[in-house]
Amino acid sequence: WRPGDEDERLRRRMSGPVKVRVPAKVNLHLGVGPLRPDGYHELNTVYQAISIHDELTARRGDTLTLTMEGEGAGELALDESNLVIRAARALAAHAGVPAHARLHLRKQIPLAGGLAGGSADGAAALVACDALWGTDLSRDELAAIAAGLGSDVPFLVYGGTALGTGHGETISPILARPVTWHWVVAIAEGGLSTPAAYRELDRLRAEQAAPPPLRNADALLAALRGRDPARLGRALGNDLQAAALSLRPALAETLKAGEAAGALAGLVSGSGPTCVFLATDGGHAERVAAELTASGLCRTVRTAYGPVPGARVG
Numbered sequence: 001w002r003p004g005d006e007d008e009r010l011r012r013r014m015s016g017p018v019k020v021r022v023p024a025k026v027n028l029h030l031g032v033g034p035l036r037p038d039g040y041h042e043l044n045t046v047y048q049a050i051s052i053h054d055e056l057t058a059r060r061g062d063t064l065t066l067t068m069e070g071e072g073a074g075e076l077a078l079d080e081s082n083l084v085i086r087a088a089r090a091l092a093a094h095a096g097v098p099a100h101a102r103l104h105l106r107k108q109i110p111l112a113g114g115l116a117g118g119s120a121d122g123a124a125a126l127v128a129c130d131a132l133w134g135t136d137l138s139r140d141e142l143a144a145i146a147a148g149l150g151s152d153v154p155f156l157v158y159g160g161t162a163l164g165t166g167h168g169e170t171i172s173p174i175l176a177r178p179v180t181w182h183w184v185v186a187i188a189e190g191g192l193s194t195p196a197a198y199r200e201l202d203r204l205r206a207e208q209a210a211p212p213p214l215r216n217a218d219a220l221l222a223a224l225r226g227r228d229p230a231r232l233g234r235a236l237g238n239d240l241q242a243a244a245l246s247l248r249p250a251l252a253e254t255l256k257a258g259e260a261a262g263a264l265a266g267l268v269s270g271s272g273p274t275c276v277f278l279a280t281d282g283g284h285a286e287r288v289a290a291e292l293t294a295s296g297l298c299r300t301v302r303t304a305y306g307p308v309p310g311a312r313v314g
Ligand code: ATP
Pocket: 076, 081, 082, 083, 084, 110, 111, 112, 113, 114, 115, 116, 117, 118, 119, 121, 122, 152, 192, 193, 194, 270, 271, 272
């Protein structure tokens, strides 16, 4: 063994740029339980991956570097705090390989939007570096590393529609007959901090006589099996919505405008401020999106569908 041998072996296995696409998520159901002693809230959530994607390209390099373009460029730190870098380092440490790569992120998922963009980028980095370095881990192994990076990261390794328990990191895929759901995604100006939304929820709940119990996702799961958008619309629910509306009262106008535009239902996505609206089909989603755009209440309005796969090469 000579210093450099290992690098040489890895270099031979690396086969040029690896491009990974990773979706955003929405929470169709987000039940938030009481604050646990470890500082997390117990969650019972149903995630769905939707067709708004970030793209991460990984190339050979002698160190670990990250560049980016798109949403949040110039704002988002590209240093050791970035989930892309943290994920690459976590994989390298797990696999015992040097964390050498040149990574470039093309971001479409808004920052701090409640769509888990940072978590998505972490999942993308795990999948991209695993391919670049030839470490060949299974999805389950990548998801186990992902759980150490953040609550939403394991889901974005898998994608699809899944139940999340624990603090969201324990994933059980929901195997329903294939059906595509159509969404309108209303992106607000600026972000909302996820920890701030949970703190606000705790504050609002402290004013109540007894904290509500953790809401299960049974009605939502039954509605997903029923394949009827109107029924799914009635079952959507997010315990963090009250906190997001308290921190950003203008979101109530956005929710009202989406419903007035004919959406089946609307809700705040995760910790907000993005709001998502369910439509009956793609054409309906386009019409609702056009009306919401005309309302002038949002920075950007997009249509999307789900479920889509998680972080994937190609
Ligand atoms: P969630 O829905 O999981 O609560 P979010 O969509 O509200 O997340 P993110 O965009 O995932 O918010 O990011 C929240 C914070 O994470 C950012 O403000 C930033 O400080 C940090 N972060 C670290 N890496 C990234 C990244 N690659 N992209 C976005 N944010 C990142």
